[in-house]
Amino acid sequence: MSISPTKESIPKLAPPNTIPIHDPPSPGTHRALRRLQSSHTLGQSQPSLIQQQHRQNFQRNQSPANTPHHARGRSNSDAANMTPPRPGAAAARRPIPMSSKKPVAADACSLERLIRDGPPDGDLVSALDSARLKILDQGIPSDKQGMSTLRIYAWLILLNAPILETDSYLALIHRGASPVYSKIKNDTFRTLKTDPFFVKRVSESSLVRLLNAVAWKLQDAKEEKAGSLAMSRSNKLTHTASLQGSPELQSSTPAMKSRARAITLTTEGSDAGNSESGTYVQGMNVLAAPFLYAARSEAEAFVAFHHLITVECPGYVRGAMDGVHKGLALVDKVLEIVDEKLYLYLIGKGMPANLYAFPSVLTLCACTPPLPQVLNLWDFLFAYGAHLNILCIVAQLVVLRTSILNEPSPTLILRKLPPLQADIVKGVALSFVKQIPDDLYAEIVSHAK
Structure with a gap:
């Protein structure tokens, strides 16, 4: 059984136009968070969520008979199971409402407690699902600057990043x-x-x-x-x-x-035909920046960033950056499905995605300020898969639909997008999931590999 969220398990949010935008709660109201130590030393009496995740990894590797089965392929952003997804294994079900999720013991725990103490009943799969829903519904507590003592540990768990000694x-x-x-x-x-x-x-x-x-x-x-x-x-x-x-x-x-x-x-x-991996491409600096901002040490930022570009989206930093180019083509495909009029208008103006969306694809939208909103969006991407960034880029276009259609030269709008509004973008992006055919969704999942 896979513990990675599938397309069918992605919940719905409220309609985009009803999503209120509030400042995130201040860590002053969560003083217990200040007592958090390194994610690898917390919860000495009971293994933490990340420790149990790695332990189950080891046990799965030792027992071939327990090889999990993926119902729907997706990226490995949070999967304790490291078996590659099967592109043709798409199911017919669609996203289910959050209310239909069967209650589990982890639902009664706060996100802080889940990370500090681990699953209360030892059910890692349900605990991860519960953590994802908490992040989507409540967000990770942070102040107006996006600072949170909890975020980096949530990212490390969701990315399934390995333990690294300083x-x-x-x-x-x-x-x-x-x-x-x-x-x-x-x-x-x-x-x-x-x-x-x-x-x-x-x-x-x-x-x-x-x-x-x-x-x-x-x-x-x-x-x-x-x-x-x-x-x-x-x-x-x-x-x-x-x-x-x-x-x-x-x-x-x-x-x-x-x-x-x-x-x-x-x-x-x-x-001979394999693309050679690079060691640095322009844009990696922007992709690494949020990790350093959110982390409490360079070592934490290093292991999370390295895991992202080598496991989650290696195609983005490969020499030819083929993953980015595939992502740009997918932006056009998704836009054509969800808003054909807007797509045809941009194409008619000679504005395919490769002319305006390259930085947004490469950096997972980190190029669009403000940074606290980027961190909010990344919480969602790491919880449900960085591949959903493609939908988030299209969501930004749809939000700007009226302005774009009324602008004779859309370049003026698209080359410098307005400030990011993460909650609205997430809501619009999730509304697209149901409209996307299974084969196209499989392409979105695997495009950055």
């Missing part, structure tokens, strides 16, 4: 400048410079260290992959040489020898 992060820092250090420095000085909250809390040095450490981590992964590939090819060449010298092949016909050589060449070139 010394491991420091070891990457002590390696010095990575091969892409100059590219990183060319971008970091202008990261969210118009956001006073970010500038006040996060230094450029901190952002440089984080991106440089990630670059070293990705570089090590590339070298390890290259070494494995070289060893594999060496073994294939050795195998080919032994075949050529074997009595069976020597006594075979020329046609058989030719076929054997063709099979060997085909096998050796099977990896």
Whole structure:
């Protein structure tokens, strides 16, 4: 059984035009949150939610008979089950109202208690579902600047990020400048410079260290992959040489020898078409910024950000950024389905998504201020899947529908979107889920892989 939310399990919100926008509650009303320590040291008497999540991961890996089955493919943003989704396994059911969810013990617990103490009855699946609904319905408690002592731990759990010792992060820092250090420095000085909250809390040095450490981590992964590939090819060449010298092949016909050589060449070139992973692309600085803002340490931000770009959306930072380009095509497809008139108007004006939505796709809308609203939107994306960012981008277009249709040059509106209103965007995006065909939804789920 999968613990990842499926398309059918995504609940509905109130209609977008009835969603009130209020300032989030201040942590002053949740003083207990200030006593939160690291998510890996809380709840000594009972394993925390993240600890139980990793424990179940280990048990699943040790027991092949317990391999879970996915009813609907989605990204791995919060799945303790790491089995890749099956694209063709879409179910016919549609989103269900929140009220139809069967009550469980975790529903009576606050989000803080779930993270600190873990599931009250040991039911990790139900606890994660309950946590998602609490985040969607109530939000993560934070002040007007988006600051919350709880958010980073919720993100780490929802992303299923691994535990990382601080010394491991420091070891990457002590390696010095990575091969892409100059590219990183060319971008970091202008990261969210118009956001006073970010500038006040996060230094450029901190952002440089984080991106440089990630670059070293990705570089090590590339070298390890290259070494494995070289060893594999060496073994294939050795195998080919032994075949050529074997009595069976020597006594075979020329046609058989030719076929054997063709099979060997085909096998050796099977990896040639794979896109090579990069270590840094422009825009990663903006994608990393909210993690540093929300985290209580660089190490926490590092492990969450690295997991996002290597598991959740590796296609966004791959050399050709093919995941981003697929996402842009999907923005057009979704817009055509949910608002054909708006889609045709933009296309008629020569404005496909690749001309205005590239930053929004790459950064999960982090390029659109204000930052506290971005954090609110990310709570939703990490709870139900970062792939839903595609729907959130379309939702912003639909919210601006009247202004766009009345503007002879939509470029003036779309190249700098109005301030983000996360609650409205989430409500509109969720209203699209029912309209999207299963095959297109499967594309949305897998486009960033």
